Amino acid sequence: MFEAEAIRLREILLAQGEISPLLNLGSSTGAFRVQTKPHIERELFAPLRNAGVAVFHSDLKQAEGVDLAGDILDPAVRTDLKKRGFRTLLIANMLEHVTDRAAVAAACEEIVGPGGLILATVPSSFPYHADPIDTGYRPTPKALAAGFQGSALLLAEEVDGRTYREEIAARGSTVWRELARTLGFVLIGFARPKSLRARLSRWRWYHRRYRVAIALVRVEAAIRRP
Template sequence: MEAAGVEIVHSDLKAADGVDVAGDVREREVAKALRVRGFRCVLCANLLEHVRDPAALAAACEEIVAPGGLILATVPSSYPYHADPIDTGYRPTPEALAALFARSTPLIAEEVSGGSYADRIRASGGTVVGEAARTVLAGLVAFARPKSFRARLDRWRWYRRPYKVSLVLVQVRS
């Protein structure tokens, strides 16, 4: 997209390489720094399950994008626990995700299916026995990294079950 002349701005809670605007978009000064850029589109990809108040973040996105602009949001609807640094367990249907954007009109609300944990193991060149062994070993040191162990253990519930993602495209009303 950048090669086509589209400006892409990366925002994250913390400063890092590749982050253009660092800070919480729900804070007035950070939201203003983003809003003045006149965005016509905001991408909120697999983030809402990592915040305690997804509705507040959705409202902040609506404030950042200009009226008539678009917000593309994705959130796992069927996916294992994955702390970064938290996973609130928020797994909305596409309709529930669209409803978060109270000042917007839904244009698309769909659920997209992907592979399973078994597919992921095969794609990485691993084996079920190897993954099971790593899970057992992680269990031996679970006291040191409980979130990591919980995430590894939870993946097994998706061994054959497909990962799913809720996807919405909404247009911010004037």
């Protein structure tokens, strides 16, 4: 999640009225949100909590900063989450990393139920980034919203981020240093093919802006999955 995305998500959520409690699905760890990418905490979750929104973070793995660990494709996990009465579900930059998007989307709808809100983001223009896989899913905002088959579209838009050139500068690095690192990955590419592919892919965005698709939907009739 880049900074402009975090800011826009905050704006969208706070404009919706009653959104508490909110489930942040695919949250990663507290260290990731606060230290690795501090703008996520600063621009999104801290303002939400200050506005009185109860935020719960969920991920596959149990770790510090993860409130609810589990796989939402597990019926028992979904049952537990449904009982908690979440009004809103945030699923940011996760759908490009799953093999069964339809099942995940349906599970999200089931968790919040009819009347619940789902705010989803997926990169629409972004380098390859395996976590642990990248399916190459890069939807338009409307295509992203259409994946939630039991829901009605409320908002669909794109947000621009940095270019890779700007990202290098923001990290305090240089083009020559990044080129040297890329060469290093080329030399060990046989051992770390995903890392090499990700490193090479970034250069295609040296002048192109990263872009993320955002879709806000309201669940009308959750589609049950086994």
